[in-house]
Amino acid sequence: MKKIFMLIIMIMILIMYILNISDEFGLLYKQMYIFLLFCYFIFFLETIIVVKKIKDIFDPLFLVWLLYYLIFNIRPLYDIINGGIFSSSGKDISYGCYKGSLLFLLGFIFLLLGYILKRKKELCLIKKLNKKISKSRKSLIIAICIWCLSLCLILIYFFDSGYTLLYVLTIGMYGNANIIEKSSLMIFSVFRSCLLTSWLYIALISKNKILKVSTFFIGLMIMLSMGGRTAALMYIFTPFVYFYTSKNKLPSLKVVITGIVFIVVLCVVIEMTRVGVRTGQGFELKDITLEKIMSPFDHELTTYKIFYALVDSIPKKGGYTYGKGMIFYTLIMMIPRALWSEKPDPPVYDIIKISIDDIAVKGGAIYPNIGEYYVEFGIIGIFFFMFIFGRFLKFIKELRIKSTENTHALVLYSVLYMSILPILTRGFTPGNFFQILMTCFPIFVMFKFS
Secondary structure, three states: OOHHHHHHHHHHHHHHHHHHOOOOOHHHHHHHHHHHHHHHHHHHHHHHHHHHHHHOEEEHHHHHHHHHHHHHHHHHHHHHHHHOEEOOOEOOOOOHHHHHHHHHHHHHHHHHHHHOOOOOOOHHHHHOOOOOOOHHHHHHHHHHHHHHHHHHHHHHHHHHOOHHHHHHHHOOOOOOOHHHHOOOOHHHHHHHHHHHHHHHHHHHHHHOOHHHHHHHHHHHHHHHHHHOOHHHHHHHHHHHHHHHOOOOOOOOHHHHHHHHHHHHHHHHHHEEEEEEEEHOOOOOOOOOHHHHHHHHHHHHHHHHHHHHHHHOOOOOOOOOOOOOOHHHHHOOOOOOOOOOOOOOOOOOHHHHHHHHHHHHOOOOOOHHHHHHHHHHHHHHHHOOOOOHHHHHHHHHHHHHHHHOEHHHHHHHHHHHHHHHHHHHEEEEEEEHHHHHHHHHHOOOOOHHHO
């Protein structure tokens, strides 16, 4: 019944798009449009496998499927209907559509294989972490110490970057800022990930509501001041993921609608602070338009354009990087510029410059994880790393299945589930690796010493 319902929905959307084919389309875009519809149908066949394996919306495969569906199916069709596929600087980057779409469809098959194939034996880590969280005074002190230490290190980064404490905690409404373009202590900025997990432990252990609320909002101000959309969304929604999965519940329709409205409002705030706070202009609510409100969502869903440009340009205009970004830069990323002033920039900048232009680099263009896999090792890279990504998703699912309420394993599941957002939408392994590492660090400290 579920498959039939899904089939009806897919066919209805497919018909809607077919009816939207305009006679004004040029031959190139008409052919591309039909090709994308064909890809849409193939992705639907892959979706049948997905639906069979998905338990509910808190299954990691559901979130991955939804994001890929929006990025590689719905948004390209929408853009063609509205005039074509262009970069922010007006460059036509549709020529990678055919190769890019086929690579995505094949890559998604390998992701499913990684997700579906059974393990020979259960991971020992899951068994060990499936341990009740101690609600002792010692555990609370450890959680608070991790939170305070993380906050101090983040503030050191802010001060070194030219921010004042008042400016940070009021997201630019008060205080002063004299921004330095590249802080020599950027290494400390990764500790914002520790704030999320350590706060979750504080919320689970402490009975003091003032402590819970105050630490939460201080952490939220830090996330907003640092200007990261996904970091702020992770910080806010990880507790909800933990709450519903620990109770084995699903959110009601009312909660879902409220959540969607909240996300939109939050993204407006983030968009207003993203540039203003980070450039020292402060938090401003002037000149708000629908285009500005929707721009954060637009930015995430149009990453397929960068992927099209990559597969069209690499290796014609530039060679594969063979691990320079994923492996080498991961090893050197945490070396402070205070110790290595000539530390090179990530290879991603050169890749985007080759594929599009300097404007895209300065505008913060990003590509999804499948784009990084292609840039590093070509088609083989997509097949191998999409399979590994599928195994990672399977690990997250197993954490949830094996976990019981109020355990370290369930905390790890909650933070890793939300970590899917930056991993999928931002193909930058060095940043994602250290973000996940610092997110998990408080869990292992609490497990070991509390």
